[in-house]
Amino acid sequence: MSGAAATPARRRRLRPSFAIGTVKVRAGSRREVSLPISRLVTGAEVSLPVHVLHGREEGPTLWLDAAIHGDEVVGIEVIRRVMAVLDARSIRGTVLAVPIVNVLGVMSGDRYLPDRRDLNRSFPGSARGSLAGRIAHLMMQEVIGPSDVGIDLHTGADRRTNLPQIRCDLEDPRTRELAEAFGAPVAYHAKLRDGSLRHAARERGARVLLYEGGEAWRFDEWAIVAAVEGVLRVLVHLDMVDADQVDVTPPERPSELCWRSGWVRARRTGIVHMDVALGQEVTEGQKLGELFNSFGKRLAIVKADRxxxxxxxxxxxLVNRGDALVHIGEIERPVGTQE
Structure with missing residues (x-):
């Protein structure tokens, strides 16, 4: 067989370019795209930053997003580290990564948007709606719509911290499979909330994992590492990358499954001293901490209700009566036993 005749058989057929906004990203390449959101009073344009890695070979389309709430910065660093180890020339499928969804919230140091709307209660949004609605609509059209799987990165709210955990629909076999692949310490069955990104994406047919870990406005290294490793495990599970390409290892143990949870709340106003750490197993009635007044007198003992x-x-x-203190997740196995 002549060399000229053999060339077509050896030639690898490239995938079509990936269209996003007004840009087309060629197969086997990486592109940073800015999708226009709005203009400030000064006339400066505000844009949604999107990393696009469009692989040469066919595969799923997966999106990552962070900072839907402007004070949740852990996910920004997670995406930076994940994108640093991925190569568009070797991945199968496409990765879309949005490190900052609530751009204005991050710029102003606020959890919410300037109009005080919660972006994660504004999906699927509207092209002619409020600022939150327009950002949500842009995400749905350009990022979530073309995707098969999404990982939505969050942290605890203001002055709260969360154990690394995946919140998802554990009753859906495909989603549960992805959660198990992620390998967070806990996989929590969370109901869908109207207006959330997860609800709107599920309505479009995508499977979504919501990651929670760490505290607002902090780069908690343990929460960052757990998320980076989890995201890479999902990519390996989906056969988008090979395990040896990203140096990922299986989790030390399977995720604990949690179907119900509840917050223990303060019964008095005072100064709280906690005796429990994240990830600690507790029994019903166990002491979790104590509440004191400003004179040092103990007002109450905080106990586990489950x-x-x-x-x-x-x-x-410093806490007020009724404030949430400790979030306890009821796990599938009896507390104190090993799998």
Whole structure:
């Protein structure tokens, strides 16, 4: 066979370019795209930053997003580290990564948008709606719509910290499979909320994992590492990358499955001293901490109202009556036993 005749058989057929906004990203390449959102009063344009890695070979389309709430910065660093190890020339499929969704919230140091709307209650949004609605609509059209799987990165709210955990629909076999592949310490069955990114994406047919880990406005290294490793495991599970390409290892143990949870709340106003750490197993009635007044007199003992794992806790020492203190997740196995 002549060399000329053999060339077509050896030639690899490239995938079509990936269209996003007004840009087309060629197969086997990486592109940073800015999708226009709005203009400030000064006339400066505000844009949604999107990394696009479009592989040469066919595969799923997966999106990553972070900072839907402007104070949740852990996910920004997670995406930076994940994108640093991926190569568009070797991945199969396409990765879309949005490190900052709530651009204005991050710029102003606020969890919410300037109009005080919660972006994660504004999906699927509208092209002619509020600022939150327009950002949500842009995400749905350009990022979520073309995708098969998404990982939505979050942290605890203001002055709260969360144990690394995946929140998802554990009753859906495909989603549960992805959660198990991620390998967070806890996989929590969370109901869909109207207006959330996860709800709108599920309506479009995508499977979504919502990651929670760490505290607002902090780069908690343990939460960052857990998320980076989890994202890479999902990419390996989807056969988008090979395990040896990203140096990923299986989790030390399977995720604990959590179907119900509840917050233990302060019964008095005072200064709280916590005795439990994230990930600690507790039994019903166990002491979690104590409440004191400003003179140092003990006002109350904080006790667990159920057995389970501490999956979240308040970090602020000053609390008012009714404030959430410790989030306990009820796990599938009996507390104190090993699988």
């Amino acid at each position: 057995p389970g794992l501490v999956i979240g806790r308040a970090e602020a020492p």
